[in-house]
Amino acid sequence: MRKYFVDKNGRYGSFGGQYIPELLMRPMQELEAAFKDILKDKKFQKNFNFILKTYAGRPTPLTEVKRFVQAIGGKARVFLKREDLLHTGAHKINNALGQCLLARETGKKRIVAETGAGQHGVATATACAYLGLDCVVYMGSIDMKRQAPNVLKMKLLGAKVVGVYTGSKTLKDAINEAFRDYAENYESTHYCLGSALGPHPYPEMVRFFQSMIGEETKKQSLKLFEKNPDAIIACVGGGSNAIGIFSPFIEAKKVRLIGVEAGGRSDKIGEHAARFHGGNPGVLHGCHSYLLQDENGQVAPTHSVSAGLDYPSVGPLHAKLFEQGRAVYSSVKDEEAVEALKLLSSTEGIIPALESSHAVAYLMKEIKNFKKNDCIVVNLSGRGDKDLPQLFENNLLNGGGKE
Numbered sequence: 577m578r579k580y581f582v583d584k585n586g587r588y589g590s591f592g593g594q595y596i597p598e599l600l601m602r603p604m605q606e607l608e609a610a611f612k613d614i615l616k617d618k619k620f621q622k623n624f625n626f627i628l629k630t631y632a633g634r635p636t637p638l639t640e641v642k643r644f645v646q647a648i649g650g651k652a653r654v655f656l657k658r659e660d661l662l663h664t665g666a667h668k669i670n671n672a673l674g675q676c677l678l679a680r681e682t683g684k685k686r687i688v689a690e691t692g693a694g695q696h697g698v699a700t701a702t703a704c705a706y707l708g709l710d711c712v713v714y715m716g717s718i719d720m721k722r723q724a725p726n727v728l729k730m731k732l733l734g735a736k737v738v739g740v741y742t743g744s745k746t747l748k749d750a751i752n753e754a755f756r757d758y759a760e761n762y763e764s765t766h767y768c769l770g771s772a773l774g775p776h777p778y779p780e781m782v783r784f785f786q787s788m789i790g791e792e793t794k795k796q797s798l799k800l801f802e803k804n805p806d807a808i809i810a811c812v813g814g815g816s817n818a819i820g821i822f823s824p825f826i827e828a829k830k831v832r833l834i835g836v837e838a839g840g841r842s843d844k845i846g847e848h849a850a851r852f853h854g855g856n857p858g859v860l861h862g863c864h865s866y867l868l869q870d871e872n873g874q875v876a877p878t879h880s881v882s883a884g885l886d887y888p889s890v891g892p893l894h895a896k897l898f899e900q901g902r903a904v905y906s907s908v909k910d911e912e913a914v915e916a917l918k919l920l921s922s923t924e925g926i927i928p929a930l931e932s933s934h935a936v937a938y939l940m941k942e943i944k945n946f947k948k949n950d951c952i953v954v955n956l957s958g959r960g961d962k963d964l965p966q967l968f969e970n971n972l973l974n975g976g977g978k979e
């Protein structure tokens with residue numbers, strides 16, 4: 577069941593790999609060995625599952641949304657996988673707990689992490705508080721200003737937040753700083769990377785720590801509608817929530833796997849984060865995958881209304897699934913995601929994160945192409961409370977819902 581997807585060279589076909597400086601070779605080898613150990617370690621997995629159940633709130637339910645489907649004029653049955661109900665409000669806690677537990681088992685007492693909007697930083701700070709580990713979070717100085725409440729949360733949770741003032745002063749630069757710290761301190765420190773990307777073994781390890789989403793979905797589907805889902809839809813930033821729900825179904829060829837990227841404001845480079853539409857294969861943060869680049873091959877700037885989807889590259893297993901045609905990748909625009917957020921809120925009483933709203937928006941656009949007996953699962957990766965101040969400030973909630 578718990579299958580290893582990566583080959584012995586750390587690759588998924590031509591994607592993935594370890595494009596790293598000498599200084600990181602040793603830490604990556606040790607991390608890979610530690611990860612392989614826990615794959616066989618029943619005690620670790622039992623402990624991890626116990627924490628997920630008693631602390632994080634797993635398993636999460638599968639909720640059918642009939643009123644929403646009626647509102648969009650659909651015939652199919654639609655179910656949401658409710659990762660929004662987890663502690664800290666999104667799927668990121670799964671991976672943070674898994675990696676921090678692995679770090680503690682291997683004798684590391686200090687965790688470093690990067691964060692963009694602050695979601696992964698908060699999840700990691702939470703896991704560290706719970707497991708009794710020191711936590712340092714690198715965050716671009718621009719993001720620290722934009723996401724002041726999350727900086728406060730991380731501090732409350734006992735983490736040290738270090739501002740990054742280099743480059744574009746955002747997520748990409750925070751990842752560079754976290755790798756630098758890790759290379760210097762790896763004997764005492766683990767780098768808890770927040771999505772299914774970066775050098776091997778991170779993409780495989782993060783996929784593993786998110787794969788319970790798909791495993792639960794598989795069991796719950798059999799119970800609720802007596803078959804595998806006909807389609808699974810998930811938003812794709814770095815790709816961890818999507819690969820978590822996809823991976824147990826990759827070999828079940830009849831299950832359509834659909835990833836939804838951030839279409840942003842327009843198709844122009846710099847105005848979106850749709851790597852599979854505007855990007856080409858290239859290397860970023862130690863990993864060969866699809867990458868948004870300018871005409872000189874430099875990493876292009878990106879835009880999305882949702883911070884979690886705003887990254888120029890994407891996890892390497894998604895690149896392989898894309899080239900194989902096993903999964904398809906579409907994109908929706910900022911305003912379509914906002915409309916989806918409003919409609920799901922007012923018809924079902926569930927306020928989705930802007931990231932997850934991209935998956936919901938795709939369904940709104942494509943529902944006509946699904947048949948009456950189709951059962952569709954949408955991964956609701958997180959809740960939208962975090963997004964309301966931004967939506968309010970930018971006046972994006974006007975005209976939505978019902979007065």
Ligand SMILES: *Cc1c(COP(=O)(O)O)cnc(C)c1O
Pocket residue numbers: 666667668695770771772811812813814815816817818884885929931932957958959
């Ligand atoms: C961070 C985040 C994402 C995007 O990250 P993935 O690694 O692509 O899953 C999606 N949804 C929510 C709620 C997030 O916080």
